[in-house]
Amino acid sequence: MRALYSSRMTPQDANSGAGAGARLIDGKALAAKLRRETADRVAKLTERGRPVRLDALLAADPDGPAAVYAENQGAACAKLGIEYHLHRLSPTSEYRDIAGRVLLMSRDEDVSAIMVHLPLPDGVDSYSVQCLITPEKDVEGVNPANIGNIVYGRSSLAPCTALAVLAMIESTGVELQGRRCVIVGASDIVGKPIAVLLMRHEATVISCNKHTENLPALTREADVLVAAAGVPGLITADMVKPGAVVVDVGTSRVAQPDGSRRTVGDVDFDQVRKIAGWLSPVPGGVGPMTVAMLLRNVVDAVER
Numbered sequence: 001m002r003a004l005y006s007s008r009m010t011p012q013d014a015n016s017g018a019g020a021g022a023r024l025i026d027g028k029a030l031a032a033k034l035r036r037e038t039a040d041r042v043a044k045l046t047e048r049g050r051p052v053r054l055d056a057l058l059a060a061d062p063d064g065p066a067a068v069y070a071e072n073q074g075a076a077c078a079k080l081g082i083e084y085h086l087h088r089l090s091p092t093s094e095y096r097d098i099a100g101r102v103l104l105m106s107r108d109e110d111v112s113a114i115m116v117h118l119p120l121p122d123g124v125d126s127y128s129v130q131c132l133i134t135p136e137k138d139v140e141g142v143n144p145a146n147i148g149n150i151v152y153g154r155s156s157l158a159p160c161t162a163l164a165v166l167a168m169i170e171s172t173g174v175e176l177q178g179r180r181c182v183i184v185g186a187s188d189i190v191g192k193p194i195a196v197l198l199m200r201h202e203a204t205v206i207s208c209n210k211h212t213e214n215l216p217a218l219t220r221e222a223d224v225l226v227a228a229a230g231v232p233g234l235i236t237a238d239m240v241k242p243g244a245v246v247v248d249v250g251t252s253r254v255a256q257p258d259g260s261r262r263t264v265g266d267v268d269f270d271q272v273r274k275i276a277g278w279l280s281p282v283p284g285g286v287g288p289m290t291v292a293m294l295l296r297n298v299v300d301a302v303e304r
């Protein structure tokens with residue numbers, strides 16, 4: 001992704017408007033740009049006789065949120081010229097039905113990209129199913145072989161949220177090599193892959209979790225701070241180094257005094273924006289970039 005500023009800039013340099021508040025890392029705008037780039041690549045592949053196709057498996061409630069997401073995904077694919085095949089299985093399917101379908105998709109030469117919508121039916125272990133997706137087609141980067149390949153620098157099919165976070169940090173123009181990056185949250189699918197991608201850029205990476213002692217002392221030293229704990233308001237202004245790049249992955253639905261619900265991140269946005277150099281909002285930050293990144297991964301898988 002094109003950097004907006006010189007690649008040698010530090011977070012502090014990049015914040016030339018220091019005092020005026022953080023610059024926004026606009027996930028919606030970055031996602032729109034990424035979708036345009038992806039659509040161009042799809043058009044070129046299609047011209048060369050290589051259709052771009054994503055096969056997704058859905059075995060959840062056909063009226064539930066996973067089904068809505070799967071249908072929206074179909075519409076998003078259509079806009080970019082990506083063929084979308086949704087394999088709908090019953091929400092009472094057993095492991096062998098789901099595993100059998102994933103194995104067929106993995107072996108089918110016409111299928112170049114696979115994803116499995118969660119949740120899976122009760123009693124079906126998602127990890128076991130994800131292990132069956134052939135790594136070259138695993139566009140969500142959930143097969144454990146892919147995270148290993150990421151460590152070795154041999155795959156770009158990393159979990160989409162981690163790729164989204166990296167692209168958002170890179171969009172600020174901050175040079176990652178040697179920078180101190182603190183990641184708050186260390187789950188297998190979000191925090192750990194972010195740490196691995198930052199390590200691949202030779203950043204100095206500190207991974208924090210709910211047992212980390214004196215978290216503010218670590219976050220205050222961070223040139224790049226990634227909040228991915230799922231704890232609303234965890235990152236307050238006094239925990240942020242002036243001029244730092246702050247990316248908020250957290251997505252929580254919290255009740256408002258009027259009874260409505262609002263989506264919020266882990267970062268106290270209004271206070272932290274006075275201190276940080278760059279800050280991503282929630283909503284409109286990592287979320288839309290994650291969705292766009294999955295579609296980029298589809299094209300990456302086809303081009304292999």
Ligand code: NAD
Pocket residue numbers: 161184185186187188189190191208209210211212215228229230231234249250251252286287290
């Ligand atoms: P998780 O519950 O699996 O992991 C949370 C991690 O945060 C754990 O490592 C835990 O130890 C750590 N943690 C919890 N409280 C902490 C604290 N007080 N201090 C330090 N560390 C703490 O969650 P997850 O699946 O990794 O998701 C994290 C957040 O990211 C959630 O809000 C989730 O909704 C959001 N998310 C957003 C996107 C997106 O596209 N925007 C994608 C995935 C997840």
